[in-house]
Structure formats: structure tokens, C-alpha cells
Amino acid sequence: GAVVSQHPSRVICKSGTSVKIECRSLDFQATTMFWYRQFPKQSLMLMATSNEGSKATYEQGVEKDKFLINHASLTLSTLTVTSAHPEDSSFYICSAFNRATPYEQYFGPGTRLTVT
Amino acid sequence: DQQVKQNSPSLSVQEGRISILNCDYTNSMFDYFLWYKKYPAEGPTFLISISSIKDKNEDGRFTVFLNKSAKHLSLHIVPSQPGDSAVYFCAAKVDSGNTPLVFGKGTRLSVIA
Numbered sequence: 636g637a638v639v640s641q642h643p644s645r646v647i648c649k650s651g652t653s654v655k656i657e658c659r660s661l662d663f664q665a666t667t668m669f670w671y672r673q674f675p676k677q678s679l680m681l682m683a684t685s686n687e688g689s690k691a692t693y694e695q696g697v698e699k700d701k702f703l704i705n706h707a708s709l710t711l712s713t714l715t716v717t718s719a720h721p722e723d724s725s726f727y728i729c730s731a732f733n734r735a736t737p738y739e740q741y742f743g744p745g746t747r748l749t750v751t
Numbered sequence: 752d753q754q755v756k757q758n759s760p761s762l763s764v765q766e767g768r769i770s771i772l773n774c775d776y777t778n779s780m781f782d783y784f785l786w787y788k789k790y791p792a793e794g795p796t797f798l799i800s801i802s803s804i805k806d807k808n809e810d811g812r813f814t815v816f817l818n819k820s821a822k823h824l825s826l827h828i829v830p831s832q833p834g835d836s837a838v839y840f841c842a843a844k845v846d847s848g849n850t851p852l853v854f855g856k857g858t859r860l861s862v863i864a
Contacts, residue, residue: 641794667849676760678856679795679840686849728794730852737847738783738802742794 638662639731641743648719648750656714656746658729664709665731669740670702673726685712719750754778755843757855766864770828774841774855777822781843785852786815786826789838798839799826831862 638661648654658668666687671679683704684692691704701723703715712731716723726747730740756775764770774784782803787795801808801815801824808815814827828835838859842852 639794669851679854681851681853684849684851726792730794732849737849738800738844739785739797740852741797742787744794745792747792 639665639729639741639743641729641746643746644744645747646749648748650720650750651718653715653717654719654748656716656727656729656748658712658714658731658743660710660731660733660741663731663733663735665712665733666709667732668706668712669730669732670704670712670714671728671730673728673745679728682714716748719748721750724748724750753855754781755841755853755855757839757841757858759858760856761859761861763861763863764831766833766862767830770826770831770835770860770862772826772828772839772841772858772860774824774826775822776824776843778843778845778853779822780845781853782846783844784815784817784824785842785844786813787840787842787854788835789840789857795840828860831860833862833864836860836862 640659642657668685670682682697685704685706687706693699706712728745730742785800786798788798789795799813817824838857840857841855
């Protein structure tokens with residue numbers, strides 16, 4: 636299957652700083668990528684849909700100025716958590732849409748963010 | 752309002768027996784359903800899927816059944832193995848385009864040796 640990578644896998648930052656998470660599709664072009672967030676023992680909650688070359692679409696309740704998404708190329712989307720607070724600590728997962736297999740999404744391994 | 756529901760948060764099964772994980776949905780526009788397996792601190796891994804035009808799809812030890820009239824699907828794993836212990840997420844999609852998956856809350860399966 637298609638491969639999606641995320642970097643970093645784990646990050647600890649201080650409150651008030653910003654953190655950038657990268658999501659890459661390694662062997663296919665992803666015109667659309669999705670960013671999810673998972674709290675412990677909870678489901679994956681969609682945060683935003685990222686389309687290459689255009690602005691991301693955010694789900695209700697997700698602050699677009701806090702969670703900046705950039706999808707500058709067909710293989711890379713980034714999520715920047717700005718002015719991070721402890722309540723932003725979570726597991727962030729990206730997935731990519733592959734036109735060759737339109738009904739499936741391929742997930743990255745996730746990034747564990749801890750804000751101290 | 753949750754469109755995809757997995758009402759059993761956990762399931763425990765003996766090795767060699769059948770595991771049955773259930774999923775219900777409310778949106779009749781969903782036309783494709785997927786099951787993902789997830790280990791802690793990892794991304795979900797695709798397991799098996801089914802189109803709404805089918806009622807069964809089988810892949811090795813995994814079979815997914817779809818009952819459209821009841822808006823219900825289930826994942827059968829037989830025989831269950833200890834390595835199957837993980838959280839299983841049911842997901843649904845409305846079309847073949849670049850629309851996101853809608854996930855259930857997951858069921859934690861424990862296969863006991």
C-alpha cells in the first residue's frame with residue numbers, strides 16, 4: 636500500500652512556543668491530506684482538510700489561526716501548532732488521499748505532542 | 752451527532768475463537784466502509800473494506816459483512832490470534848472523491864492466549 640510519513644514522531648515543547656509537524660506521501664501524489672487529532676481512548680477527530688495549492692478547510696471548533704496548515708506541494712502538508720498550550724497535547728495523525736485508490740486513505744504513524 | 756457508532760468499547764476473545772466487532776451508521780449516503788487497526792502511538796492501518804453494493808468481503812481471516820437495511824456492518828476475525836489485539840476503528844465515506852473518512856470511537860480487542 637501507499638506510504639505516508641510524519642515527522643517528528645514525538646515532540647516536547649514549552650508553553651507558548653510553536654511546533655511544526657510534517658506529513659509526506661512517499662510514493663504517490665496526494666492532492667488532499669487530512670489532519671486528525673486523537674485524545675486518549677477517543678476516536679480520531681478530523682481537524683482539517685488540506686488541498687494542495689489552496690487554503691485548508693477547518694472543522695467546526697478548530698481554530699485556523701492556532702493550527703496553521705500548509706499544503707505547498709503534492710507530497711507535503713504541514714501542521715503548525717502556534718503558541719502551544721498544555722491542552723494542545725495530543726496525538727496528531729495525518730492521512731493522504733490517493734486518486735489511484737479513491738476509497739482508501741493512508742495514514743501516517745502519528746506525532747505525539749506534549750506541551751509543558 | 753455521531754454518524755458512525757461502535758457501541759462496544761472493548762471485547763475479549765480467546766485465541767482460536769471468532770472475534771466479531773460491530774459498527775452502526777446513521778448516514779444513508781455512506782457508500783463505502785473500511786476497518787482500520789490501530790496500535791497505541793501509531794497511525795491506523797487499513798485492514799479491509801466493503802462497498803455498499805456488496806454484502807460481504809473476505810480477505811484471509813478477516814470478513815466484513817454489510818447490512819444496508821439495518822445500517823450495520825461487522826468485522827469477523829477467525830481464528831483470532833494474540834497479534835490481533837489492538838483497537839479497531841470502523842470508518843465510512845460518502846463517495847470516491849477526496850472527502851474525509853468518518854470514524855467510530857473504536858473497539859479494543861484483546862485476544863487471550
